Amino acid sequence: MRPSARAPAELRPIRITRQFTKHAEGSVLVEFGDTRVLCTASVEERVPPFLKGKGRGWVTAEYGMLPRATHTRMQREASRGRQDGRTMEIQRLIGRALRAVMDLEALGERTITLDCDVIQADGGTRTAAITGSFVALADAMRYLVGKKSVKKSPLHGQVASVSVGIYRGVPVLDLDYAEDSEAETDMNVVMNDAGAFIEIQGTAEGHAFRMEELQAMLALARSGIEDLLRKQRDALGLVG
Amino acid sequence: MRPSARAPAELRPIRITRQFTKHAEGSVLVEFGDTRVLCTASVEERVPPFLKGKGRGWVTAEYGMLPRATHTRMQREASRGRQDGRTMEIQRLIGRALRAVMDLEALGERTITLDCDVIQADGGTRTAAITGSFVALADAMRYLVGKKSVKKSPLHGQVASVSVGIYRGVPVLDLDYAEDSEAETDMNVVMNDAGAFIEIQGTAEGHAFRMEELQAMLALARSGIEDLLRKQRDALGLVG
Amino acid sequence: MRPSARAPAELRPIRITRQFTKHAEGSVLVEFGDTRVLCTASVEERVPPFLKGKGRGWVTAEYGMLPRATHTRMQREASRGRQDGRTMEIQRLIGRALRAVMDLEALGERTITLDCDVIQADGGTRTAAITGSFVALADAMRYLVGKKSVKKSPLHGQVASVSVGIYRGVPVLDLDYAEDSEAETDMNVVMNDAGAFIEIQGTAEGHAFRMEELQAMLALARSGIEDLLRKQRDALGLVG
């Protein structure tokens, strides 16, 4: 029995709110249950030094948690003077996930920065961030199409992410904090809308996981991500 | 004529939403027009080193802006590795303002940290932060009273803040970004519910301001703050 | 009765020594009683990135305290690896104050940096720094006029600063450390030679201050600053 009384293959209630703030070219509040992440996509007409003059753009991400997004207050990274290893790991993951569905040549010499700020944390913040960032990125691409900076959206696919794990011996989908803090294994899966993998990160927290457990988790992830991809399309008003 | 078509002595629409997030002992979303600041109050059973063993508590504040709270994206302070001078100035101001209405002895050896994170910026983020933080602090004190950690709330007054300035030669109340970026003088005023000053910070951006301009701004501030104090009481369900 | 036996409206002995060191274009030791601050003005033929190519110059300030300028030794900011909030607040204030009397277009693409280093602290270091920096800046402008880099001094006015406060219930001028550490209210005022305000920063340390206390402090500040402006002119050999 899951703490939330969900079935093993059941996602939390998912909400995707576009235009949550007014300045960013894409601004999405994504909610996976009580996990709330604000994802903004900012367009800048410049590229990082290693891309200068190559005719290609870049997509990158930054991740942060408000200090009291969590049960107990965490020290603010800005006041501590550096981002910790977990933050860096997550923002690198988000960036890679989104670049996997973007045609950087078609983007032109621009940088899109996805800022993923966790307003409230209840497990799965990185998977929510990826799922919400895709929608923010799609909106930013519509903005560029709208002002004719690009002919058509340089996005060539959709990307979404969900966590799976082994909770009390049972493979479950989309772990919340109560499950996550107790799970034996935790895996984050990123897939595209062709059903292929962009990233798999699985960690045994308690005992190591066997091949059949891995297969069960992958199956759960695939079905959960299909659902998330559908919700992204709904949010963007796409048929399908 | 103000860009927002407001009268000179008119505040923007003010909204104060309590319990905006679930983990913090006080959590308030405060809105001054399009300026939105999330203020959380966190209670910790410890004091900073300089207060250890003195039987007194502490109230402090931290301030941050989400990178895309603004028209153009600002670099994330956590990734730059330090908070800039403006951030430090503001968080010191918020902390002083709230300590001015708190009986730190009655609080006992506890620290209350107000985290003020700007979700969307449109001028006046520091005055909104002070005004909203008071409500979050009041909620945190109710929480302490509720669990009998203190007998009654250690707050001995209310505090609120508003900006005033000279815009195109006219003294105006509660400047938004369009006015602020063009104002000749900008002053932030913090007052308590006894009508006394806790802080005045006035800066001539363009020409220096004369004594009579100062007096006009102070009068505007006083009336605006009275209004804000009333809205705080309404939000907290207090008569008065 | 003030600890120094001064009358409420009496400044400490003020001394302004020009050419205190030999390398800087302006170098002034300013003394407000036992408070001694070395203010140097350095001319550099470059502007910060945000001003490049705009035909305008910049005036900025940095502030520091020697570790044993104070009663007990403070940690050196250079060894701690960062400037604290108070330092940043002060150097931003000094910079704003001086820019208020400078025609940055007439200065041309140059940066003037005022370094204000406190040799000995006894209260009022920031107001001494502003008052002394103006003289150092005037000397640096004379240097530029002398080498014909500018036709005439781009300074269009004078600026000076003093602190006022409520000490044991009485409004007093130019607080020394003994008063400052005990004052109920502390206000720093910056004015120009037209009698207009450039900056007001008042903070209630103990109880909040009432409107009539504010008015009394402003009157004291105005008369003190008039005196300081006269001493600046004397030091610079100006008639008037």
Place this chain on the structure above:
Amino acid sequence: MRPSARAPAELRPIRITRQFTKHAEGSVLVEFGDTRVLCTASVEERVPPFLKGKGRGWVTAEYGMLPRATHTRMQREASRGRQDGRTMEIQRLIGRALRAVMDLEALGERTITLDCDVIQADGGTRTAAITGSFVALADAMRYLVGKKSVKKSPLHGQVASVSVGIYRGVPVLDLDYAEDSEAETDMNVVMNDAGAFIEIQGTAEGHAFRMEELQAMLALARSGIEDLLRKQRDALGLVG
């Protein structure tokens, strides 16, 4: 055809040299072909703050590259003043992998730090680091058994790691730099001697990978890791 002319399922020549340096309790030079990593295990009779007084020990890892371990010189992290995201990601991975085979209660209040310093890089430095660190850790445990600090080794299993990937469409084992820089997919797998997974980290660099490619890579990884576990036992003089 692989650049090294290896068969798809063939490891590079593996060498494990114990007691490579004299001060550390465990000191192993591990070589996966031209990749050379020095892994030292240091025993310290203290635990990090979060474990104080809990009767449990800790195993942690740090990772570094000598600046010219690579084709072109990289800036030294110590002189740049911070470790980058990749370094943090890798050292967190190594630490988790080794803790997965360690009984931290049996270790007692001690910290074992694995320092993994890359002397020469040619792909797969993190997998070599994990594989070599296990041997260094085993030596450090023998040291503790030898001085009777623990009754028997707190290790309850073996751990090793290898990379797999899709190179020019073919699943291959243990990628060297020439392959890695061109691979479409790169996956690092960490397993124990029971054949279960401790960590899987797979990233699509080029196109996303399909389920059957994932299965082929997992099979390669399993067989490569079995081989590495055998080499660890040989190096440690264990039967089997």
Place this chain on the structure above:
Amino acid sequence: MRPSARAPAELRPIRITRQFTKHAEGSVLVEFGDTRVLCTASVEERVPPFLKGKGRGWVTAEYGMLPRATHTRMQREASRGRQDGRTMEIQRLIGRALRAVMDLEALGERTITLDCDVIQADGGTRTAAITGSFVALADAMRYLVGKKSVKKSPLHGQVASVSVGIYRGVPVLDLDYAEDSEAETDMNVVMNDAGAFIEIQGTAEGHAFRMEELQAMLALARSGIEDLLRKQRDALGLVG
């Protein structure tokens, strides 16, 4: 011919002013010609962690340059966020030199910090800093004797320092900036009042120096230091 028209074995005019500032237990302005360094000695009733509970004291030094002590403005180390290699080298040297004449057991569990801040630089700042710091340290020891914290001064000797070099082929004493920036060899020598060496740091800037040049420089240093030791005694009112 030296730029200053001094004879090769001639020191610059040396001035040692005690009680230059009022808060420090020892406060000395030392001048070697135009080089001016403020040396303060601060007594603190604590020792660094590595000495806790050992019944011994510590003497340490910090060194800084005011940004415009030099011909062109140098960036403030506090704003840059770190001390550079030269600063660290110098403050380590000053600390070692003073510890060489101090009985740390007799000092008891106290730390004396020498802050050496260069007000104006014209070559030889580190040798002036050592020479002046000794006098500040002696004053701080008198302060401790005066309040009966120690029975007698824990100083068991005097220490002074001077630079020597090869300027245009000629060995010279006490180089000023004009010589220093052009010298082929530059050597800083620290000696005690028994005529023995505490530190020698010689660097060939241009061509390497031969044994006979070294001997000539050592002889110059010895005679210069004898002179400086005498001036220290004069300043301290010692017969000698």
Place this chain on the structure above:
Amino acid sequence: MRPSARAPAELRPIRITRQFTKHAEGSVLVEFGDTRVLCTASVEERVPPFLKGKGRGWVTAEYGMLPRATHTRMQREASRGRQDGRTMEIQRLIGRALRAVMDLEALGERTITLDCDVIQADGGTRTAAITGSFVALADAMRYLVGKKSVKKSPLHGQVASVSVGIYRGVPVLDLDYAEDSEAETDMNVVMNDAGAFIEIQGTAEGHAFRMEELQAMLALARSGIEDLLRKQRDALGLVG
């Protein structure tokens, strides 16, 4: 009697292994007894900003210790976020020593960086680093000659270094850790193959050293360095 049973004027066994790693243009493992330092020379076709467009090159050095090169583990400088004073002092020394035998004009607009990483420390790491770096630098110059980037090697001499000290009252050559930690005086000497001094750094750890002790140490250093220069030539296959 020395702990190692060496005669006072006897070096430890010296080994110089070229091409220790494969990527660097020069890569030398130098061993002074149990002290082992990896010195790599990296050629980069750029110069630091202060040399841009001047037609001259630069030689610089960086120094690091692996965390467990020493008896007890030292914190990694990269994780602590800064290099300490000792590291900076040493890398500045190595850079100066090598520049003393290099014709920077003949090198052209290139930077050679010597990375000296201590694999195992047993005293004298900086002298080993200088001695080994010279060989790595010579190899890098051969590489430049080989690809015709320079006509002939810009090296105009050899440089080597050794430590000398007073151990239990006796002047000794090439101190190991057991001697170094107990020596009364420790001096590092850098000389060229013309028998002239490039650098002398002598520090009295216990009592100050007298002139005759200095002379004895200098004589030992000279003979030791002659030996080291010969071993460098042997390693480089030079006659002589």
